[in-house]
Amino acid sequence: MGSRAVRVRGIRKDFGNVIALDGVDIDVDAGSVHGLVGPNGAGKTTLLGMLLGLSFPDSGELEILGRTVGRDLAVPDGVAGFVDGPGLYPALTARKNLRSLATLRGYAASSVEDALGQVGLLEVADDPVGGFSLGMRQRLGLAAALLGDPRLLVLDEPANGLDPAGKRQVHRVIGSLAEAGVAVIISSHRMDDLAALCSDVTLLSAGRVVFSGPLGKLAAESGDLDYRLVSSDGARAREVAARTSGISIVSGPGMTGGALASDAALVVRGSVPAMDELISRIVGTGLAVRELSPVTPPLEAAFLALTGNTADAADAADAADAADADIIDATGERMR
Amino acid sequence: MSTVTLVHPSRSDAPATVRPASLRRTFRFELVKLVAQWRIRLMLLVCLIVPGAFVAAVGQQSSLPADTVFGRQMALTGWAGPLVILAFVGTWALPLLTSLVSGDVFAVEDRLGTWRHLVVAVRSTRRIFAAKALSSLIVVLAMVACLAISATVGGLLGIGSHPLVGLDGHTLGVGDAAGRVTIAWLCVAVATLAYAAIGLLGSVTLGRSPIGLLLPALVALLLQVLALLPLPAAVRMALPSNAFVAWRGLFTSPAQMGPIWAGLAVSVAWAVVATALAHHHFVRRDFTDLTNDGSARRIIVGGLVPLAGLTVVTAVVLGGATPADGSGVTRAKLQDSLSTTFSHLYVLQTDELQRPTVTEVTMRTRSSCDKGGPNDQDSGPGNDWRCIVSWHTPGTAFVGQATFQLDVTADGRYVADGDGPKEVNGSFQVHTVDGDTPNPLWQFDGLVDLLTK
Ligand SMILES: Nc1ncnc2c1ncn2[C@@H]1O[C@H](COP(=O)(O)OP(=O)(O)OP(=O)(O)O)[C@@H](O)[C@H]1O
Ligand SMILES: [Mg+2]
Numbered sequence: 001m002g003s004r005a006v007r008v009r010g011i012r013k014d015f016g017n018v019i020a021l022d023g024v025d026i027d028v029d030a031g032s033v034h035g036l037v038g039p040n041g042a043g044k045t046t047l048l049g050m051l052l053g054l055s056f057p058d059s060g061e062l063e064i065l066g067r068t069v070g071r072d073l074a075v076p077d078g079v080a081g082f083v084d085g086p087g088l089y090p091a092l093t094a095r096k097n098l099r100s101l102a103t104l105r106g107y108a109a110s111s112v113e114d115a116l117g118q119v120g121l122l123e124v125a126d127d128p129v130g131g132f133s134l135g136m137r138q139r140l141g142l143a144a145a146l147l148g149d150p151r152l153l154v155l156d157e158p159a160n161g162l163d164p165a166g167k168r169q170v171h172r173v174i175g176s177l178a179e180a181g182v183a184v185i186i187s188s189h190r191m192d193d194l195a196a197l198c199s200d201v202t203l204l205s206a207g208r209v210v211f212s213g214p215l216g217k218l219a220a221e222s223g224d225l226d227y228r229l230v231s232s233d234g235a236r237a238r239e240v241a242a243r244t245s246g247i248s249i250v251s252g253p254g255m256t257g258g259a260l261a262s263d264a265a266l267v268v269r270g271s272v273p274a275m276d277e278l279i280s281r282i283v284g285t286g287l288a289v290r291e292l293s294p295v296t297p298p299l300e301a302a303f304l305a306l307t308g309n310t311a312d313a314a315d316a317a318d319a320a321d322a323a324d325a326d327i328i329d330a331t332g333e334r335m336r
Numbered sequence: 337m338s339t340v341t342l343v344h345p346s347r348s349d350a351p352a353t354v355r356p357a358s359l360r361r362t363f364r365f366e367l368v369k370l371v372a373q374w375r376i377r378l379m380l381l382v383c384l385i386v387p388g389a390f391v392a393a394v395g396q397q398s399s400l401p402a403d404t405v406f407g408r409q410m411a412l413t414g415w416a417g418p419l420v421i422l423a424f425v426g427t428w429a430l431p432l433l434t435s436l437v438s439g440d441v442f443a444v445e446d447r448l449g450t451w452r453h454l455v456v457a458v459r460s461t462r463r464i465f466a467a468k469a470l471s472s473l474i475v476v477l478a479m480v481a482c483l484a485i486s487a488t489v490g491g492l493l494g495i496g497s498h499p500l501v502g503l504d505g506h507t508l509g510v511g512d513a514a515g516r517v518t519i520a521w522l523c524v525a526v527a528t529l530a531y532a533a534i535g536l537l538g539s540v541t542l543g544r545s546p547i548g549l550l551l552p553a554l555v556a557l558l559l560q561v562l563a564l565l566p567l568p569a570a571v572r573m574a575l576p577s578n579a580f581v582a583w584r585g586l587f588t589s590p591a592q593m594g595p596i597w598a599g600l601a602v603s604v605a606w607a608v609v610a611t612a613l614a615h616h617h618f619v620r621r622d623f624t625d626l627t628n629d630g631s632a633r634r635i636i637v638g639g640l641v642p643l644a645g646l647t648v649v650t651a652v653v654l655g656g657a658t659p660a661d662g663s664g665v666t667r668a669k670l671q672d673s674l675s676t677t678f679s680h681l682y683v684l685q686t687d688e689l690q691r692p693t694v695t696e697v698t699m700r701t702r703s704s705c706d707k708g709g710p711n712d713q714d715s716g717p718g719n720d721w722r723c724i725v726s727w728h729t730p731g732t733a734f735v736g737q738a739t740f741q742l743d744v745t746a747d748g749r750y751v752a753d754g755d756g757p758k759e760v761n762g763s764f765q766v767h768t769v770d771g772d773t774p775n776p777l778w779q780f781d782g783l784v785d786l787l788t789k
Contacts, residue, residue: 015625046624052456053354055624065351073459077351087453091372104357104365104457151351 003066005030005152005183006051011060013046013207020046021057022207028185028200030151033178035194036187038204039307044156044187047204049083051075051154051185065151081154086141090130094121094140097129098147107147115143118173134161142170146177153177155186159193171197191303205307219298223305226250227275230265230291231282238266240282246274267295356460362467365458370441370471379433380475383482387425388490391417395495405503405584405749405781408774413498414491415513419520419587421487426524426580431531431556433479438535439549441472442618446543451623461619469536469611476532477525484521501776502587503749503783504673505680520583523596527579530603531556533610534643540614540621541635551635566716566746569664569786570655573598574647576606581747584783594658594787595748602650609646613639654787664786665744667714670721671703673784674740674752678703678725681776682760688768688776692730699727705742719743721750736760738777748784 006028013021021043028034036044049055050062053075062069067076088097098112116122119139124132129140138158145153153174159167174184174197188194194201201218203211211218231237234253241247252266268278275292282289296304357365370376394400394410395417401407404423409416445451458464500513508516531552542548559577572578579599585592617638679696686694705723707714721742726735739755754761754777761777 049452049624052452053459054452054455055622067351067353073356073455073461074353077354079354082456083452085449087448087450087457089369089372089448089450091374092369096368096372100365100368101457104361106357106361 003030004028004063005065006034006185007061007063008047009061009063011047011050011057011062013043013050013055013057019207023060024204024207024209026185026202026209026212028152028183030183031178031181032200033174033184033186033198035198035201036185036204037189037191037194037201037303038187039189041206042189042204042307043207044189044204045083048081048154048156048185048187051152052079052081052083054083078148078151079154080145080148080150080152081156082141082145083154083156085156085160086137086144088129088132088137088140088144090128093126093128094132094143095125097140098144101144102147105148111147111149115146118146119143120169135163135166138162139166139170142173146173151182153182153184153186155184157187157189159188167193191299192297195297195299203303203306210306211302215299218302221302221306223301224269224271225298225301226267226269226295228265228267228291228293228295229278229282229289232264232288232290234262234264234266236285237282237287240285240287241266241268241278244270244274244278244281246270247278264290354459356463357458359463359466362458362460362463363470366441366467366471367474369444370437370475375436376475379436380479380482383433383479384486386486387417387421387483388486388493391421391487391490392494394420395491402751402779406500408779408781409501410491411495412774413500413513414488414493414495415497415500415508415510415517417491417495418484418487418517421483422520422524422583423581425483426527427560428556429483430480430524430528430580431552434476434528434531434535435550435552437475437479438472438532439539439551441468441536442539443543443545443548455623461621461623462615465615465618469614472536473529473532476528480521480525480528488517500587501681501684502589503584503677503781504588505677505684505776505780505782506589507680507684508587516586520586523583523586523600524580526600527576527603530576530579530606530610533607533614536614537610537617537639538635540618541639547632548635563746566663568651568655568662569660570658571647571651572664572746573654573658573787574602574650576602578747579603581749584749585785588783588785592783592785592787594785598654598787605646605650606643609642610639613642658787659789660787663716663746665716665746665748665784667705667707669784669788670742670744670750671705671723673750673782674703674705674723674725674742675701677752677780677782678738678740678777679727681780682727684776685760685766688773689766690769694730698730701725701727717744717746722755723752744784748786750782750784752780752782754778 004027006026008024008026010023010025011021012023024047036047038044050057051064053073056072065076065078069075092100094116095112098115099109102109102112116125119142121136121139121143129137132140138161142158158170162170174186178184186194195215198215200214202209211221229237238249238252241249247268247270250267250269253263270278279289279292400410401420404420406416406419410420445454454464455461497510499510500508502508534555535552538548538551559575562575563577573595578595579602582595582599585596679699679701682699683694683696703723703725705714705721707718708720721744723740723742724737725740726737728735738757738760740752741755742750742752744750756762763775764778765772766775
């Protein structure tokens, strides 16, 4: 960890009567990857746009790469990235897109080839961008951001439309940039996208910071989790659970509306110590525990709890996000 | 104003504020993007091929586009072709071409969702505006140049370089014709700037909306309709459409410079005002707002009303500065013009027939025109003008007389149609020793200067 790349204090931004950002503080250190997570309309793009110089806060302090920013379009040299999708011209080839940008900004021509190589687009560099898939565009947008060897990389939902392989590649590039000392701030509306990548996260909800800090701390914020418990006798396990203090039954054998429950499985909610107590009691009565797993990953649960979203809303989001293979993996249990 | 407000001292190793990209580089970036569009390439190709092919092909045919000025001469001289193309593209093709270039140059970024990217890359909205305006202007002018070169090459290769008969019947030598054709195209290139600027304005204020793209074409259509109305000459000259027809004044002797200067001044004024309005709207735009799709209110209040105001001011200034009143088409002017044109063409015809030499001076031609019946006022455009031309034959007391039907349009152009006697203006062709050639007096074009007394 080196110096501070971004220091944001109490910034506020209104659009008419919409408060897009309301007293936001954020710190991003050089060499770290900072996640910015929040539901739609939380203010992520507005905040990242400010870091790129697109707009300027109504009040508060904005310090980028050690320099206080005083108006829009006046961020210091060394900031790159994109908000709301990469800006690419479909009539130009991938190489021509980057070349014309490099010429515009006065970057070395060799940086174009380097950037294309880093995101794995050298083979298609001479194809018009008009024929690119969404994932290829996102990678090319990342390549465009790498052209000037930035010290602060600002990426707004760069994983949008990427398949697992593409996502891994983007994560690899971002990881090695951070190792080289680049500060990266990256947004997503899903927590699990960023869990593997970020050291720190800031959760935004309706323009306010609801959590900011290391990922490990976030998991602790999740409160009581729902667990799916599969045992050799569902009905008896349910009786034991009903008698254990600190445990509530969400669904189980003989209850309606529990798609996750079956004759052998039930869904219970409780803290980690209460769950420990429940498991030892079930085992004590001679039942076998075959499976115990959180219904929602802890980070996601924390995110949902803190942003005031319900798990049902997340389910709906999952269904809408069917193209994302990682989500299918995470919820594979209930597909079976 | 300093670019950075130092709330508390920045660290000494802090990088400098990023500098905007230079105008030259931004311009190059915009030009690359424009020329990469297949639509622009296709249009340039069409401009380079179609006029030349048309001029060369029509020159070989017997039926010529007599409705268009100089159309009747297309088979006689290669210099008529570029003028026919000029008259034709001025009304439709140029507003449409500028629509597709200037009308799209800002909107394309809205369509592609690339504004934020561009603003971050260039870091100066003023430079983006200047680069876009300049690059689209260059492409529009390249298209005008392609049209001119193509039509000229087509005419010279297909028909050849021969003298051209002007709109007052006097013959222009090859060099003179070439010079005037060039100046005429330059005048129209300046006139095109006004439409290009309207395109910028539409593109900035209306974004993705197709009306923005078509604004120059729509304005051109509106002006076409207005041009059909019996407007006072000063109002007609205050419209940017005038510059697309005023060049015809170059082909009389002396040249009718009033409408040309008025046309150039109005074109430049429209180009400047529309560009300034577009710039005003552009630099105030919120580039973080993805829903910015322009509005009808903005284009009307922020674009069309100021331009209408400009038209009113210009019309008042022109009205005060010129002695012309009403439509500008008066009986006296028409008679003068017809006498001059007839004299020149009669001399030409006499030469062709190898009759004893006459000159314009010895002919002492006079015309007497009447519009409609005896109860109609003898002024204004219309196809019911009837004129009797009389002239003296040298060495005799004989006074020749010929009748013409005149169709006078509101822009001052007229077509004189010979109505006898047969040996002067009644036959389509004349028999010369070299064979039959078109009779110059059978049907001819003339031009009245709307701005003179
Ligand atoms: N230029 C603007 N004009 C008006 N309202 C705006 C503008 N930019 C953002 N907003 C509003 O500010 C709020 C925050 O928007 P923002 O785009 O920052 O959210 P986000 O977190 O990026 O959402 P998403 O996940 O949908 O991208 C939204 O209510 C949005 O409608
Ligand atoms: Mg966003």
